[in-house]
Amino acid sequence: MLSVNDAEAIILNLVQPLDHQRDTEVLDLLTADSRILATPITSPLDFPHWDNSAMDGYAVRYQDVQHSNPENPTVLEIVEDIPAGYQPKSTIQAGQAARIFTGAVIPAGADTIVIQEKTRREENRVFILDAPKPQEFVRHKASFYQAGTQLLSAGIKLNAPEIAVLAAAQCPKLSVYRRPRVAIFSTGDELVTVDQPLQPGQIVDSNQYALAALVRQSGAEPLILGIVKDDPVALEKVITHAVAIADIVLSSGGVSVGDYDYVDKILESLGAKIHIRAVQMRPGKPLTVATFPSTDAINRVSPQSALYFGLPGNPAAVLVTFWRFVLPAIKKLSGITEGWEPVFLKVRSHDELRSDGKRETYLWGKLHLIDGVYEFHKAGGSHSSGNLINLAQTNALAVLPVGKTLIYPQEEVQVLQLSNG
Ligand SMILES: Nc1nc2c(c(=O)[nH]1)N[C@H]1C(S)=C(S)[C@@H](COP(=O)(O)OP(=O)(O)OC[C@H]3O[C@@H](n4cnc5c(N)ncnc54)[C@H](O)[C@@H]3O)O[C@H]1N2
Ligand code: MOO
Numbered sequence: 001m002l003s004v005n006d007a008e009a010i011i012l013n014l015v016q017p018l019d020h021q022r023d024t025e026v027l028d029l030l031t032a033d034s035r036i037l038a039t040p041i042t043s044p045l046d047f048p049h050w051d052n053s054a055m056d057g058y059a060v061r062y063q064d065v066q067h068s069n070p071e072n073p074t075v076l077e078i079v080e081d082i083p084a085g086y087q088p089k090s091t092i093q094a095g096q097a098a099r100i101f102t103g104a105v106i107p108a109g110a111d112t113i114v115i116q117e118k119t120r121r122e123e124n125r126v127f128i129l130d131a132p133k134p135q136e137f138v139r140h141k142a143s144f145y146q147a148g149t150q151l152l153s154a155g156i157k158l159n160a161p162e163i164a165v166l167a168a169a170q171c172p173k174l175s176v177y178r179r180p181r182v183a184i185f186s187t188g189d190e191l192v193t194v195d196q197p198l199q200p201g202q203i204v205d206s207n208q209y210a211l212a213a214l215v216r217q218s219g220a221e222p223l224i225l226g227i228v229k230d231d232p233v234a235l236e237k238v239i240t241h242a243v244a245i246a247d248i249v250l251s252s253g254g255v256s257v258g259d260y261d262y263v264d265k266i267l268e269s270l271g272a273k274i275h276i277r278a279v280q281m282r283p284g285k286p287l288t289v290a291t292f293p294s295t296d297a298i299n300r301v302s303p304q305s306a307l308y309f310g311l312p313g314n315p316a317a318v319l320v321t322f323w324r325f326v327l328p329a330i331k332k333l334s335g336i337t338e339g340w341e342p343v344f345l346k347v348r349s350h351d352e353l354r355s356d357g358k359r360e361t362y363l364w365g366k367l368h369l370i371d372g373v374y375e376f377h378k379a380g381g382s383h384s385s386g387n388l389i390n391l392a393q394t395n396a397l398a399v400l401p402v403g404k405t406l407i408y409p410q411e412e413v414q415v416l417q418l419s420n421g
């Protein structure tokens, strides 16, 4: 059976990032946070735009004040008051200073700022009580960024710092990648929606809700296609529709060996290429990954072949396979150029962790910070892949590689850290 690492490599290799010209949209800066920048940004502005003061104080000529000390202060004549937002009018001559405030433009002739705490004021004269360093507290024009060079590269996620940079650079509109479209449906005669009364044998289709939340948190757009019966005709119809409208299709259930597990057979009959049928992991063994050749289907919006994930039906298997394989695939597709690989940490385990050693085993739980060190606490209760109740509050998965049957409390364990998006 395919190892988890080999399965990951196959999946990521199948994903083509969105196209930086075709798969983009223009957004207002205020609505662009968490989106992926599609074009590099260059500014015609220097940062700072001009030499300005980092402090409230006096703009002086260094040569005038270099020997100042409390016993022997330098006395300068104040020729101008320069608040932030004003263009200075004077040129500072020998023996002169300008009153200046943080962010204000430094007047011609001055090269150094003396903070006001190191001065004494008497009417229009200032006593410099301490020698500053040459050019002290001057924020030089272009010292943060030089006009015409690259300010932000394409393929980065726009969070608050990047949004601030774009605002400062006067970019009110931006080209970002469109959200990846991810179609979701559940298969199973036993499934009902959240609001339907349960008949004997029925359960709520919780996978659809879990996947919709995961997809939205990843920055993609979920296309909810509902519940489909274990019926080949219905399944063929929904799969055909899903691959025509989405970049990625997620189904859950129907991928094992039971009499009503039709997904693989229908994918084959529709001409899909099946790349993965099972992975050596627990939960998540019967995982199907397939691609559809690019077609000219009427509704087709993505040029690349739709990537199909037939996730196993068990609720824990759905979440674990999403975190381990689908999330990196969505991130790679989204146009982001780095950071789509899963993040593994080495941490201390609070609890004993067990596996039969036959499959790479994922145990869900929580990372706690104890004296600045992360500790993994396994969720209490059953780790059956049919149990979703103790998945609540999971923020990490402990990973026991094939062959590892036991990790003692306080021993080191590798965990997959889960975060939104
Ligand atoms: N003889 C074998 N049986 C099974 C094997 C095997 O290797 N040999 N593998 C087991 C493993 S591991 C898993 S995982 C499951 C995967 O089953 P399917 O993908 O075929 O899924 P279903 O049979 O449709 O359902 C399994 C389970 O999950 C529940 N389910 C399904 N969909 C939902 C949903 N949308 N929301 C909540 N719960 C759902 C369903 O009721 C079943 O209990 O196969 C094992 N069997
Ligand atoms: O691998 Mo299955 O996913 O045990 O439940």
Ligand SMILES: [Mg+2]
Binding pocket: 253, 254, 255, 256, 257, 258, 260, 261
């Ligand atoms: Mg089944």
